[in-house]
Amino acid sequence: MDNTQFSDLVNNIQPGIFGALNEKKEELLREGRKVYNLSVGTPDFQPAPHVMKAMEDACKDPENYKYSLADLPELIEAVQYRYQKRFGVELEADEIMSVYGSQEAMAHIGLVFCNPGDTILVPNPGYPMFEMSGIMAHANVEYYTIEEKNGYLPDLDGIPEDVLERTKYMIVSYPLNPVCVCAPDEFYERLIAFAGKHHIVILHDNAYSDIIFTRKQGRSFLSFEGAKEVGVEFYSLSKSYNLTGARISFVVGNREIIRKFRLLRSQIDYGIFYPVQYAAIAAMTGPDDFIEEQREKYAARNRALCGGLRRIGWNVPDSQGTMFVWAKIPEGYESSADFCMKLMEKTGVIVTPGSAFGSGGEGYVRMALVVDEETIREVIGVLDESGIFRKEQN
Numbered sequence: 372m373d374n375t376q377f378s379d380l381v382n383n384i385q386p387g388i389f390g391a392l393n394e395k396k397e398e399l400l401r402e403g404r405k406v407y408n409l410s411v412g413t414p415d416f417q418p419a420p421h422v423m424k425a426m427e428d429a430c431k432d433p434e435n436y437k438y439s440l441a442d443l444p445e446l447i448e449a450v451q452y453r454y455q456k457r458f459g460v461e462l463e464a465d466e467i468m469s470v471y472g473s474q475e476a477m478a479h480i481g482l483v484f485c486n487p488g489d490t491i492l493v494p495n496p497g498y499p500m501f502e503m504s505g506i507m508a509h510a511n512v513e514y515y516t517i518e519e520k521n522g523y524l525p526d527l528d529g530i531p532e533d534v535l536e537r538t539k540y541m542i543v544s545y546p547l548n549p550v551c552v553c554a555p556d557e558f559y560e561r562l563i564a565f566a567g568k569h570h571i572v573i574l575h576d577n578a579y580s581d582i583i584f585t586r587k588q589g590r591s592f593l594s595f596e597g598a599k600e601v602g603v604e605f606y607s608l609s610k611s612y613n614l615t616g617a618r619i620s621f622v623v624g625n626r627e628i629i630r631k632f633r634l635l636r637s638q639i640d641y642g643i644f645y646p647v648q649y650a651a652i653a654a655m656t657g658p659d660d661f662i663e664e665q666r667e668k669y670a671a672r673n674r675a676l677c678g679g680l681r682r683i684g685w686n687v688p689d690s691q692g693t694m695f696v697w698a699k700i701p702e703g704y705e706s707s708a709d710f711c712m713k714l715m716e717k718t719g720v721i722v723t724p725g726s727a728f729g730s731g732g733e734g735y736v737r738m739a740l741v742v743d744e745e746t747i748r749e750v751i752g753v754l755d756e757s758g759i760f761r762k763e764q765n
């Protein structure tokens with residue numbers, strides 16, 4: 372394929388640090404070393420039995436292997452039921468559509484708003500798919516800075532006027548992966564007023580509303596007055612219900628945006644596999660006590676990891692939400708990637724360098740709360756023995 376000219380878009384996608392981390396992990400495993408993988412965002416919890424049963428039953432019906440083409444009415448009703456029960460938000464049927472995961476929704480939504488050269492605004496650091504939503508649409512990606520000293524909230528008044536004039540949409544997400552903070556209610560009220568004033572659409576990514584440690588219940592962007600007039604929310608079933616592989620999430624909110632997005636996606640897909648739709652219905656309408664139990668388990672892991680790390684000399688703040696912990700790397704390392712490689716080499720503990728989330732993440736690492744408390748204690752022991760954080764104690 373020597374003569375094949377690939378697109379700039381695909382040529383600019385970098386395999387990044389994850390490939391290098393994976394190679395290193397394989398090398399350690401070949402050497403018979405024990406590894407602790409805290410880099411992946413896949414829950415180790417299981418889907419609820421009634422959800423798996425709904426999927427299993429639906430899989431036995433040959434009719435369910437046809438193109439579904441549209442969302443089942445019961446699926447839409449299930450989202451309405453869930454949003455009312457969980458967030459106190461009323462949704463009309465035309466304010467809801469399913470997608471193959473929020474990731475897929477973000478991959479395509481830029482095409483709804485942007486012509487090549489239009490501008491979008493995303494956080495730095497931020498979840499990589501945020502910027503990709505613009506790159507896929509050949510848009511110009513601008514970054515709003517979020518810093519620890521400001522609680523990782525954007526300085527809305529500090530965004531230059533000329534950027535605001537050009538911006539089609541802004542992606543906002545709390546609890547925010549990777550920095551693990553929540554936003555206060557007043558922030559959303561200000562955001563909605565700001566979006567209305569500058570005619571900027573807000574896309575709110577709500578992947579972690581059920582994994583929050585500062586209060587019992589996370590909120591929906593749509594529970595704030597005026598939100599539906601300015602934007603939509605990505606509501607993912609992946610983490611709340613441990614359905615990451617099923618690939619089903621929803622875009623909910625402004626009906627005009629939903630109508631245009633549905634039109635675009637009618638050219639891309641033929642609807643969600645029926646058994647997945649039935650599993651999602653069971654998840655959203657069935658018993659949900661396990662969500663609170665799961666949240667408490669994540670909270671206990673958060674306390675075990677952050678408390679344990681502080682005890683051995685790494686001053687890591689407690690996570691406020693998401694299934695991750697965000698920590699400043701100790702002094703003496705060239706970069707967060709350098710620290711991650713050395714940490715893995717020395718201890719077998721794999722964490723994600725903050726630089727994977729943008730330049731604003733340099734100097735930090737992200738650790739996933741995807742192992743049980745006992746394993747977390749083992750990890751703390753291994754890190755302590757390695758002496759890697761001892762100098763901070765002195």
Ligand SMILES: Cc1ncc(COP(=O)(O)O)c(C=O)c1O
Nearest residue numbers: 472473474498548578607609620
């Ligand atoms: C912030 C954020 N948004 C979206 C997703 C992807 O969600 P989905 O599985 O619905 O595509 C993730 C997954 O890790 C995430 O962390």
